[in-house]
Amino acid sequence: MSAITAWTRRHRLTAFFGLAFTLSWWAWPFYAAGIAPTPFFACGPVLAALVVIAVTDGRAGYRDLFARLTHWRVGWTWWAVAVALPLAVLAVAVAANVTIWDAPAPDFGAVAWADVGLFAAVRFVNPLDGPIGEEPGWRAYALPRLQEKQSPLRAGVILGALVALWHLPLVTSGMLAPFGLPVTFAITLVYVWLVNRTGGSALMAVVFHVSQGAIGAAALGFTGADADRLGWLTGTLWCVVAFGVVTADRAAWLSPRHVRRSADVSV
Template sequence: MQTSVKPAALPAKKLLPFILVSFGFTWLCWLPLLLNKQFAAGMPVLPGQFYLGSFGPLLGTLISLRLPGGGGIATWSKTAFSLAFPKKWLAIAAGLPLAYGAVAVLAHTLITGSMPDMHRFGLTSDLPPQFNIWMTSGIWMLTFGIGEESGWRGYLLPALHKRYSLFTSALLVALIWMAWHLPAFWFNESYLGMGFGIIGWAISLTYGSVVLAWICAGSRWSILPVIVWHGIFDLLTASDQAAEIMAMVCSMLVILHGVLLMRTLGRRRSQPPKL
C-alpha cells in the first residue's frame, strides 16, 4: 500500500539555538553603544563595534550546524557559497539596487532642485572619514552582507522552506530580522528619530525579505548574490546623504518589487527533506 509522506514539522529546538546565538552576540556587541548613547555610560567600545554585531547571524548558523543533526559546516558552505548558479542572478542582484539608486538620485534632484554631492555619496559617519565609496561598500558586504545573509538567507530561509511556501518563509524571516534590529533604534543615527517612519521601515524590510528570497532561490540557495544586493542597498540607504528622500525612494521601489513577487513566491511550495 502506498502511503504519503507529510512534511516534518520544523522543530523549534532546531531554530532556537540559531536565534539565541544570533540575537545574543549582536545585542551584546550593541549594548555598550546603546548605554553610551542613552545614558552617557562611558563604556569602552571597539572601533567598528556596530559592524562587529553584524556577525551574530553567521555565528548562530555556525553553532547550529555543529549541533547534532545540524548538517555540518562543510556541507552547508558548499551550497551557501557555491559559484554554481546562473550568473544572471549576480547581475540581477547588483543591477536592482543600482537601479533603485538611480531613480532615487533623480527623485532627489527633482525634489530639492540639485543633485546629491557625488563626492560624499555612500559615505557614513559610522566609518572613518578617509573611507571612499569602494571601501565603504566593501565593509557593508563583508559585515552586514556576509554576517547577516549567512544566517537569514543562508540558514533560516531554507530551514523554514522545508515546511512553508517560499513567500511564507520570507515573511517569517522578516519578522525575526526586524526583531534582531531592535537595539539599533536607541543608538544608531539611521534609526534614531525615525518616529512613525518605523512603519515604512518595517514594510520595506518585509518586502526586501521577499526580494532576497526570490534572488536566493533563483541562485540555487547560494548567498553570494544576496550579499551583493544587501551590500549595495545598505550603501545607498544607510549613508548620511541618503537620509529621507533617497532612502525613502529606494524603500518604496523595494516594496513595489516585493508586491509584484508575492504570487511567484507563493507558488513555490515547501520543500521537505527527501526521505
C-alpha cells in the same frame, strides 16, 4: 548526548534565532546605560549559525553552508539582478529626490569611486558588517530550514518579521528610522525571492546586500533633509519591489522547489 545538545538538534531554528538575537543584542542595555559604544552587533546571525551547526550537524552542516555561500553558477542574468537591482532602486530614488523635491543633483565626477569600491570589497569579508554578518545566518542557514516546513511565502514572512525585530536596537538608539523596520520586512521578501530563484544561492544574497549598501546618501552629496528624504524614497521603492516580486512571480512562492532540501528539522 547532553540535554542541551539533544534539545538543540530537535529545535535547530529556535536555537539559531535565540542565539542570533542574544549575540547581537547583548550590548544593548550597556549602550543604554552609556557604557558601551554600540547597541548592536551584526555578526550575531553568522555566529549563531556556526554554533548551532557545530552542535547539530558538524562537518556535513558546514559543507552545506559553504556550498550555499559559494553557489555562483546561477547565470549572468541573476548576477546582474543581484548587482543592478539595488543600484536601480537608488537611482530612481535619487532622480525623484532631485526632480520632484529639488534636492541638489549629485556631482558624480566628485564621488570618490575608489573609496566606494574599496568599501564594497571590504563588505565581502567583514563579519561585523551586514553582508557577511547576516547572510550566512538568515539566508544560508535559516531560510532553507524554514522552507522545509513552510511555503516560500510563509517562510519569507516569518523571516522578515524576525529580521525586522532584530534591528530594533538600531531604532531605539536613533541609528535607524522606525520606517526601517517595515522596509526590512519588505526587502527580506526580495532576498527570499532572489535566493530561491538562484537555486538556494546565499552568495547572491551577499552580493545583493553589498550592492544595496555600497553607495550612501553622503557619498552622493545629500545632507540633512535631502538625505532623510532619500532614505524614505529608497525604502518606499523597496516596498514596491517586494510587492512586485510577490505578485508578479507567484509560482516562486508556492513551493520550495527552488531550494535544495536539507535534513528534516523541528522548530
